[in-house]
Amino acid sequence: MQRQYTIFWLFILIGQSAFAQLTSGKPQLVIAFDTASKPIQFGVSRLERALQKVGQALKKEPIRSNTQSTGILVSVQPAQGEQFIREEGYRISYQNNSLLITAVNDAGAMYGVLDIAEQIQMGKSWKTLTPKAVNPHFTVRALKVNLPWSSYRSGPAMEVHREICRDLAYWQRLLDQMAENRFNVLSLWNVHPFSFMVKPTNFPEANSFSASEMADWKHFWTTLFRMAKERGIEPYIVNWNIAVSPEFAKAYNVKERNDTSAVVKRYTREVVTQVINEYPDLAGIGITLADWMSNFSGTNSALPEMTPKDREDWLEETIITGIKAAKRPVKLIHRSVLSADPGEMRRVINDAQLPDTTLVEIKFNWSHGHSTPTLALTHDSHSGKRDDGYWNPLPSNYRVQWMIRNEVFFILRWGQPDFIRRHIAQNTAPYVNGYFVGSEGYIPAKDYSHVKSDHQTWDYAFEKQWLFYQLWGRLLYDPTTPDAVFEDSFANRYGLKSGKPMLEAYSAASQMPLRLASFYGSTWDYTLYSEGFLAPFSASKGFQDNVSSFISINELIDHSTLEPTYLSIKEYVNQTLAKKGIPKAKLSPLKLADLLDADSKTVLQRLEQVRSGASPTLTCELADLETWAYLSRYFADKLRAAVSLQTYRLTKDKTHQQKAITYLNQCVTHWRKVSEITGSHYHEVPYTEGYISKETAYKDSQRFLWSNYLPQVEHDIALAQED
Template identity: 75%
Template sequence: MRMHYVVFWLCILISFPQYVSAQTRETKSAIGIAFDTTSKPIRFGITHLEKALQKAGQSVKVIPLSVNAATANISIRVLADGTGSTPGKEGYQLRYQNNTLLITAVDATGAMYGAMDVAEQIRMGKSWKTLTSKKVNPHFTVRALKVNLPWSSYRSGPAMEVHKDVCRDLSYWQRMLDQMAENRFNVLSLWNIHPFSFMVKPTNFPEANSFSTKEMADWKQFWTSLFRMAKERGIEPYIVNWNIAVSPEFAKHYGVKERNDTSAVVKRYTREVVTQVINEYPDLAGIGITLADWMSNFKAEGATLPDMTPKDREDWLEETIIAGIKAANRPVKLLHRSVLSADPGEMRRVINNAHLPDTTLVEIKFNWSHGHSTPVLALTHDSHSGKRDDGYWNPLPANYRVQWMIRNEDFFILRWGQPDFIRRHIAQNTASYVNGYFVGSEGYIPAKDYSHVDNAHRTWTYAFEKQWLFYELWGRLLYDPTTPDAVFEASFAHRYGLKSGKLMLEATAAASQMPLRLASFYGSTWDYTLYSEGFLAPFSASKGFQDDVSSFISVNELIAHSPLDPTYVSIKDYVDLIQAKKTLSAGKVSPVTLADWLDADSKTILTHVQQLRSTTNATLICELADLETWAYLSRYFADKLRAGVSLQTYRLSQDRSQQQQAIALLNNCLNHWRKVSELTASHYHEVPYVDGYVSKENAYKDAQYFSWTKFLPQVERDIKLAEQSNVIGEK
């Protein structure tokens, strides 16, 4: 018996190394991923999945679908669309079948998104074996970024010129397109006045540009590579121009004006060059047009150009851009912008007559140039009256859909991210006639980061990389508004090696309320009527008193200005109400309530920043400094609102205690601004702001360049206004 016992354990000891070896082989066996290896979008998604699995300690084996894909652990397949259970365009489904994780889609872009979803869940600590089955379809079919180009740019000056080298570098565009695909953006729109002469040497108008053969070849290689890279990431590239415009070389050679010249030669050139560009760039997906400022009365070079009626503008578009599109050897999509010189009836006529195979995009600015304000649609860009024009969607269009343009002219330097604002925006503005959003700026290009000082914690190369959360939130939530905060918290944790990103997301969300609250309270229209992070309003928006002293929003201007959000009540109207002993209507927000909200935001930010101070990550410390800056800007705005209420009350009642209260609050404001100045001076340069051409004509000189420190004298001036002035309007 004892001998049998010894033999038994000898057998165990002999076989144990083989058992351990088998277990090790099972643990270390590669995860097989089967997919169409010829598809560039799917390959892009797989790269993210491979990295996530490898970081989780698992090796990866690529299995082409043409081989024995049945052995794969994860299988990615593009299926024919046709069943109710199949995901829609750019959607995907995750499910298990015979211990294999299946990622299915009807197109390569959807499959790419599915692979990146799995990668994200693995990074968040899940196993590829235990993911929740789900089907995801995009909420909007158009999820577009607006990026201005620095050549032939609509805005001019240093804020544009500083980007010229970076924007000719394909490395920049590769990184930009990578983040777009990762964040589920699917349209890249590139904007300048006249792109065509940078893209082709026009066959019948070679004088349209002065590029040599070598220079033209370089441009051709640039555009071809850019459009191809976009396509490989499931992104459609568009070029968008302002009409009517030709190049300076064309104008000089043919003796025409650069702007608004409706002569036969310009018309023929425009039609032919559109066709040539489409034919020479097979990956270009669409062409956008802007019925721009100079198609109505517009002063240029000392002359007033003739006015064009809405019908004139649309006729010109029909005879040039649309005719050029239809003459090309393949179809492209049309983006028809709605701006000041547009008319919904004339636009409908031209789109109906065009009979284009794809749905036309009609982009409308949401709350003009300041979409980062209230999610309530208070005004559109197509009417000088500032009222909404529902003719674009009433009645429901058959062959076009609307995209809201969310312009950002309000914060370029400080980091921003408010997921609930974006979710509310989408919830309130989704409609049967809306199929997407454009997001981007006019006076800012997210290329070269010219605001941040060079130091060790500047670990990003490009400006959009510093503002990573802005793009992640907009892109992911436009694709799926139900994307939970946990995803964005995980992004913070992954980026900075945190156990949890919850505090960072909460602090950032609270910080990002300040510019939204200011733009909702201080009504504005075009680009330079408000710059929220700087507390500037260089130009009048015709919504209240402006003292013409500085771009900085003085306490007098804050008192008299009208809100954009219809639920907000101005300081002037609120004090009138209180003095008349009347009650604020239900649902209205007083300046005092708004100030309380801002203080609550500030408290949240500073509490969370204090909890995160122990970090040694220098780039995270930089983010914390931005958050702290927003906190003191929130306090500044809150106390300035209260000061405005006290000062206006004094002016109506002559109660000296109210004047003293205003002075005390404005001194608090000075302390807050000094803190803002101190925080930002250690991270940021003074930067160019207002367009060079505009500033030379009639902008305040102090708006050409911006830093917070520069406006300390204007903060101090508010105190003097409270001490000395008895009437709004005194300077």
């Protein structure tokens, strides 16, 4: 009895962690590092978490020049030896029974510690890790996050996020995830951010915030930028150029948009300088030369027409002058969009003589980067064709970042590692130093699509889409990151013996939106929404029926492709009827249908391997993958129906018409299954509402749920029967 009391009091005195060491026989593992470095502290916190899971306590101590402790040593010092370590890179090696992490900056050291934590989580010992040196593949690995105030898109799909996006707890979680996944740039986008950040000295009427409200905003931005810096992440604000707040427009009798008057120029110049001076952790400012710099759409003859030189001159006189007048340098994002010109852009960047490399962001395949890894079009001309003037000749003071916009899946989970690897392999070039990843019509904050449920263990939308962010971030940092890393994430998250079936299921399921966006050529945001099989607006790449946003059989037949190796329905049928052989380099619609069916089969087989005993939360992920599987089947049979229907229309052979109707009946079955699965845990959500008028022919895109479009799926049968 006396011995039991002794053990009890011993437990109380030394704490649970130390008691575990006594009973397990494991001594404390010492890690020596710069304890004043916030990024390294972050990495060590993740290492400590991984060690706790295996019953190993961690003792943290400051690193000194004479540190000789046996354990883990984290050293930030200039590169040495034959193997050159760049910024944000690291080396893992052993010396005198100690594990060394060597880096040239704090972010690299943080990534090295995160690497060790990950390997321990995968079951390895800190004593037996494979020595290696890792450097980032890209120096810019950025998330694009729209803000719901002064938002570019409007309506409930933006407004629903206002409360969460003012909550610093949300941003802390997002930044934590970004650091863990090796993202190093947070870009925050809205029309006019400045009036939410400062009370302009010479233009106090630019916002109507009281002193206390302005103090709240100041605390928000200051804390957000500081938290980013503490995780090795550079924060940027990006706006849409010639725009002022409603309060400014009223007070100074100017237009909110496209007003190039002297007072707007002076305000813009001064507010940029003031923002930089008041926020020392703000890394840079981005600018876009488009929407409110000319009447390029031809919809309002009252707006002045600005030439590319006019636009760049305005940028030079306002944003760049404001940047150069600040007390410290910041970086510049110069977007390449419809109204840009590479020659004029080069002139302004050259004349600016900014100390840091300017970031030139270019939309990859316009708003649908999740399509083909082939660069088929960009966003810098009315024709939508590629313009290599941005990188030919090779620039000396700026580099290009591809913007991989996601406007094609907002609800269903997605993750396809091989697509990202292929994308990086095909689009790495001397003039490219990174990628931006994000959406325009979607903010990854409030998960407003999921019904309230006990299995909803995530608080925010980006946490539900955890694999999307992990794949993009980790592979942009190191494209050789093996699938085993992502498989292990599933195993640890859900207690699985192996995560391989889940990653294989995801990889196959996630092909569907890529294949549709590659086949159905699109341009701006609302010209394609793959997970809904919608095209609310015309992309000028085929017939639009002006009936519904749902892609009908006729629209599928008439539309051209984005991926150059894909044959459209009309091209394929014409070549087949002309008895022309299909080139080996081309993919026919029927071959594409076969690939989609194979994807679906793989998904459903892998799900059966993990469904038994799956937790409710894992079951929710499985439902998303099953939805993709039936969407793949739907797309496959619709392609076959389209080929048969177009063949009938040209030959008048009714057997082809009947085949088309048979396939379309199968499509109805698939869509009913999609509606059944999604209806079990998703409800109707706003999509284009707030952006288009209620009189538009595509008003059925204002609110989205798969079951809403069953009548249009059935209507395809009537279209096939009409001929």
